[in-house]
Amino acid sequence: MAGNIQRIAVLTSGGDAPGMNAALRAVVRKGIYHDLNVFGINRGYEGLIHGEIQEMTIGSVADIVLRGGTILKTARSEEMRTVEGQQKAFEQLHKLQIDALVVIGGDGSFRGAQTLAAKGFQVVGIPGTIDNDIAGTDLTIGFDTAINTVVDAVSKIRDTASSHERTFIVEVMGRDCGNIALQAGIACGAESILVPEIPYDLDEISEKLKRGHQRGKNHSIILVSEGVGSAYKIGEELRERSGFETRITVLGHLQRGGNPSALDAVIAAAMGGKAIEIIMAGESNRMTAYVNQRVVSSPIDAAYGTRSPFNRELYDLANELSI
Numbered sequence: 001m002a003g004n005i006q007r008i009a010v011l012t013s014g015g016d017a018p019g020m021n022a023a024l025r026a027v028v029r030k031g032i033y034h035d036l037n038v039f040g041i042n043r044g045y046e047g048l049i050h051g052e053i054q055e056m057t058i059g060s061v062a063d064i065v066l067r068g069g070t071i072l073k074t075a076r077s078e079e080m081r082t083v084e085g086q087q088k089a090f091e092q093l094h095k096l097q098i099d100a101l102v103v104i105g106g107d108g109s110f111r112g113a114q115t116l117a118a119k120g121f122q123v124v125g126i127p128g129t130i131d132n133d134i135a136g137t138d139l140t141i142g143f144d145t146a147i148n149t150v151v152d153a154v155s156k157i158r159d160t161a162s163s164h165e166r167t168f169i170v171e172v173m174g175r176d177c178g179n180i181a182l183q184a185g186i187a188c189g190a191e192s193i194l195v196p197e198i199p200y201d202l203d204e205i206s207e208k209l210k211r212g213h214q215r216g217k218n219h220s221i222i223l224v225s226e227g228v229g230s231a232y233k234i235g236e237e238l239r240e241r242s243g244f245e246t247r248i249t250v251l252g253h254l255q256r257g258g259n260p261s262a263l264d265a266v267i268a269a270a271m272g273g274k275a276i277e278i279i280m281a282g283e284s285n286r287m288t289a290y291v292n293q294r295v296v297s298s299p300i301d302a303a304y305g306t307r308s309p310f311n312r313e314l315y316d317l318a319n320e321l322s323i
Contacts, residue, residue, distance in 0.1 A: 004099065005036065005099045005100055005122075005279060005280060005282075006036065006037060006097075006099060007036070007037045007038075007039065007096070007097055007098050007099050008027075008031055008036050008037070008038055008039070008098065008099060008100045008101070008102065008276075008279060009038070009039040009040070009041055009048075009053065009093065009096075009098045009100075009101050009102070010024060010027045010028065010038065010039070010040060010041065010056075010072070010101070010102040010103075010104065011040075011041035011044050011045070011047070011048060011072060011101070011102075011103060011104070012024065012044060012070040012072050012073075012074045012104045012105060012128070013044035013045055013074055013075075013076075013077075013103060013104070013105035013106075013108075013109035013112065014044070014074060014076060014105040014106045014108050014109045014128075014129065015074070015105075015106065015129060015130070015256060016068075016069050016070050016074050016256055017128045017129055017130050017140070017141050017142025017143075017145075017146075017256065018068045018069075018130075018141075018142045018145035018146070018256070018257070018258055018259065018260035018261070018264055019128065019141035019142050019145065019260035019264035019265055019267065019268035020069070020070040020074075020104055020128050020141060020142070020268070021061075021064040021065065021067050021068075021069070021070055021071055021260075021268075022064075022065045022066070022141075022260060022264070022265045022268035022269050022272070023104050023126050023128065023141060023268035023269065023271055023272040023275075024040075024061060024064070024070065024071065024072060024104065024272065025061040025064055025065050025269070025272065026268065026269045026270075026271070026272025026273045026275075026276075027102050027104075027126075027272040027273075027275055027276060028040070028056045028058075028060060028061045029058060029061060030272065030273045030276040031276050032056075032057070032058055034276065034280060036276075037055060038055070038056045039053050039054065039055050039056060039096065039098060040053070040054055040055075040056045040060065040072050041053050041072065042054075042072055042073050043072075043073045043074065043075040044072075044073075044074050044075045044076070044077060044105070044109070045075075045077035045079075045080035045085075045089060045109075045112050046075040046076075046077040046079065046080070047072075047073070047075070048080075048089045048092055048093070049077065049079055049080065049085055049088045049089050049092065051092050051095075053092070053096060065265060065269070066259045066260060066265060067259065068145075068256075068257050068258045068259055068260065069256075069257065070104075074105075076108075077112070080112050080115075086112075086115045086116070086119075089112075089116065090116060090119050090121060093116070093121060099122060100121075100122035100123065100124070100279045100284075101113070101116065101121065101122070101123045101124075102123075102124050102125075102126060102272075102275045102276075102279070103123060103124070103125050103126070104125075104126040104128045104141075105125075105126075105127075105128055105129070106127070106128065106129035106131070106133075106134060106140075107129075107133070107134055107303055107304065109125070110125045110127075110134075110287065110300055110303050110304075113125050113285075113300065114285065114300060117284055117285040117300070121284070122279065122282075122283075122284040123284055123285060123300075124275045124278045124279055124283075124284070124286050124287065124288070124300075125286070125287040125288070125300050125303070126141070126268075126271045126272065126275055126287070126288050127140040127141065127271075127287060127288070127289070127303065128140060128141040128142055128268075129141070129142060129143075130142040130143055130145070130146035130173060130180065130255055130256060131143070131173065131174050131175050131177050131179070131180065132177065132179045132180070133174070133175060133176070133177035133179070133307065134303045134307075135302060135303055135304065135305040135306055135307040135308070136287065136289050136298050136299075136302030136303050136305055137287075137288075137289035137290050137291065137298075137302075137303075138289075138290050138291055138292070138308070139263075139267060139290045140290075141260075141264055141267060141268045141271065142256070142260070142264060143179070143180070143264070144260075144261045144263045144264045144267075145258060145259075145260045145261045145264045146173070146180055146255045146256070147180060147183045147184045147187065148261055149251075149254065149255050149257075149258055150170075150172050150180060150184035150188075150223075150251060150255060151184050151187045151188045153170070153249075153251055153254065154170055154184065154188040154190070154221055154223070155188060157170060157221065157249055158188075158219070158221055161219035161220070161221060161247075162218065162219045166219060166244070166245050166246065166247050167209060167219065167220045167221075167222065167238070167242075167244050167245065167246045167247070168219070168220070168221050168222070168246070168247050168248075168249060169222045169224055169231045169234060169235045169238070169246055169247070169248050169249070170190075170221060170222070170223050170224065170231070170249045170250075170251060171224045171225075171226055171231035171248070171249070171250040171251065172184060172223060172224070172225060172226065172251055172255065173225075173226055173251070173252070173255050173256075174195075174196075174225045174226055174227060175226065175227055176196050176227040177196070177197075177225075177227065177307075178193075178194075178195025178196055178197050178198075178225040178227065178228075178310065179310075180225065180255070181193050181194065181195050181223045181224065181225035182195055182310075182311060182314060182315055182318070183314075184223060185223040185318055186314060186317065186318045186321075188221065189221075189321070189322070190221045190222060190223045190318070190322065191208065191209070191212065191220040191221055191222060191322045192205045192208065192220075192222045192223070192319075192322065193222075193223045193315065193318055193319075194222065194223065194224045194225060194228045194234070195225045195227070195228065195310070195315070196225055196227035196228050197310040198310070198312070198315060200228070202234070202237050202238060202241055203241060205222070205238065206238060206241035206242040208322070208323075209238070209242045209244055210242060211323075213244070220244075222234075222238075231248045231249075231250060232248050235247075235248045267290055267295065270288075270290075270295040271288040271290070271295050273295075274288045274295045274296070274297060275288055277297075278297050283297065285299065285300050285301075286298065286299060286300055287299070287300040287302065287303055289302065
């Protein structure tokens with residue numbers, strides 16, 4: 001047993017991401033392997049504040065490694081943003097004599113973890129978000145699965161686009177980060193990719209559509225990251241400029257669901273295991289990170305540093321391939 005660490009808790013917070021269950025399973029089972037008592041907190045910080053906590057067993061996480069979503073459920077907690085809510089969360093942990101907390105979620109979830117760390121509580125964060133918008137880690141849990149979901153959806157949309165000779169504009173998630181659009185766009189051969197990191201020119205895109213039409217191309221796929229703006233508005237402006245009929249598909253929460261890819265499941269398991277190692281080493285205010293194909297321990301503050309630069313080289317390649 002690790003020093004004075006005997007009882008730990010784990011929660012999933014913010015938007016769900018494929019692979020969260022795999023990370024949860026690793027936390028629970030590696031914790032139990034090392035003779036720790038592991039408690040699961042339902043509905044994220046909201047559940048923590050209201051005491052929705054139960055002890056986990058090996059069987060609690062059976063058959064969840066490839067299940068999407070999170071069996072602990074998740075919620076966004078406005079109360080956790082307040083000093084009063086943070087104090088309630090802190091008191092609930094002490095009430096159950098919890099020694100350390102693992103938080104699986106995005107940057108907002110990590111901020112909640114840091115408020116508890118500031119009170120002297122031991123916390124470790126595991127980055128889980130499909131947006132891949134957390135600094136300090138090359139990949140976040142759920143990102144790879146989301147890309148594959150988009151590619152699969154676009155392949156089906158392309159069949160319809162080809163049959164009806166139309167331009168389809170597909171809006172994908174990512175908040176202010178265009179990584180999903182970029183990676184999925186180059187994987188599925190999209191004609192244009194619109195991301196918030198790089199200004200776009202609708203006249204230029206319209207001319208590309210016209211050039212394609214002149215050489216006999218009867219359909220086009222344009223991927224739009226949600227941070228760019230409304231796909232419906234972009235579609236209307238493109239129709240006015242090019243004269244081509246456009247159809248809009250907003251993939252929305254479809255991208256959050258589904259079984260995790262093998263890559264996400266492996267990274268999630270490795271991060272869950274690393275979180276237990278960090279706790280047993282007595283370290284706090286840390287996060288697991290995927291760096292150079294290895295899962296490592298990093299300061300949780302790294303999540304708020306400078307994100308990896310947008311891959312302009314890959315973006316330019318996508319444009320060159322879609323001439």
